[in-house]
Amino acid sequence: KQEVTQIPAALSVPEGENLVLNCSFTDSAIYNLQWFRQDPGKGLTSLLLIQSSQREQTSGRLNASLDKSSGRSTLYIAASQPGDSATYLCAVSRTGTASKLTFGTGTRLQVTL
């Protein structure tokens, strides 16, 4: 059974800092890994999708890496801004006939002025 863990559970950083969020999963038989952000009371916004054959993906100030063999992914946020404050979720899609996402527990990020 796939289990996804995110560390830390919460993080507070001053504006401008670079930061790393961690995601680990127990079953390496995945199709892909997706990073989302969730603002309070809102839905999920897809940030990045990394296919199982890829090592990393970049979008603006965000860079996600994937090490499938060790069951780890990191989300790097450069030059953090108060608008980055949200909960960040990683989710993996296991190989098989149908795709379902198994979500991590999330990291709640606060970027302070």
Place this chain on the structure above:
Amino acid sequence: DTAVSQTPKYLVTQMGNDKSIKCEQNLGHDTMYWYKQDSKKFLKIMFSYNNKELIINETVPNRFSPKSPDKAHLNLHINSLELGDSAVYFCASSQLAGGPYNEQFFGPGTRLTVL
């Protein structure tokens, strides 16, 4: 131009009632999903439909019945609501039913409160 929309946004009802949540996507996707986010913010898949066919059913009580009238809509009907059904329900869609290119897009959620 909302990609995945859900109605209602909030739903407050009494225990024992029957209620429905509607979801529509205008992305032209073939696959739609329902996820449940509990009070601890943990998200878990409930159902998935591909071209109106059920492909995932994650041991959800049979009081929950999804219905897909066409591939752009996936509704969730809940009978005999219980206190434990209180949660935020998210609808999602994706172009494909599986594979490495399968990116899922989520709706804004429906917060269900059962009193």
